[in-house]
Amino acid sequence: AQKVTQAQTEISVVEKEDVTLDCVYETRDTTYYLFWYKQPPSGELVFLIRRNSFDEQNEISGRYSWNFQKSTSSFNFTITASQVVDSAVYFCALSDYQAGTALIFGKGTTLSVSS
């Protein structure tokens, strides 16, 4: 069975601190996709990244970076120099590599950034 674990329920940081959100996944598939989404208080899901299981290169996009470690089944997300606007719930998700399959979401991590 597929499963996504986000062990950190809530994280509070002060602006400009770096913060890492952990994500550990379980799957028997050798090929799959991993995702991160941001959900602000308004509720919509904001797509942040999709990574396929073939590509273990770390990715950086502005203040965001992702560390994919297949050996530990982890796909961690780091926000550098956090800002108040980063406050939201962040979800890690997993899907089959087969096209058109649903996402399995972790329980989410609530990030609160204070000024």
Add this chain to the structure above:
Amino acid sequence: GAVVSQHPSWVICKSGTSVKIECRSLDFQATTMFWYRQFPKQSLMLMATSNEGSKATYEQGVEKDKFLINHASLTLSTLTVTSAHPEDSSFYICSAWSSSEPQHFGDGTRLSIL
């Protein structure tokens, strides 16, 4: 880019009312649409998978007679919550997929049953 539109954004209605939520893919044809439900402070859970022209596939524990899904065209899927009760109050969100597009999510519908 491709967008999924979900309507309405908010619904407040009395217990016993049936509520219809629409999910539209605006500039691509969606072979498959998914419906998720999110209770407060919880994760998104898949309710059902909707394929155009065929019956929806429901996840275990989701009542198909209560949550009616219709995917009559490649750009529209609807979720009808029949005879809604307060325990059906939740955030419902759809996503749409086609072979040429990654999965896109709608902005969700907050349903409050009084």
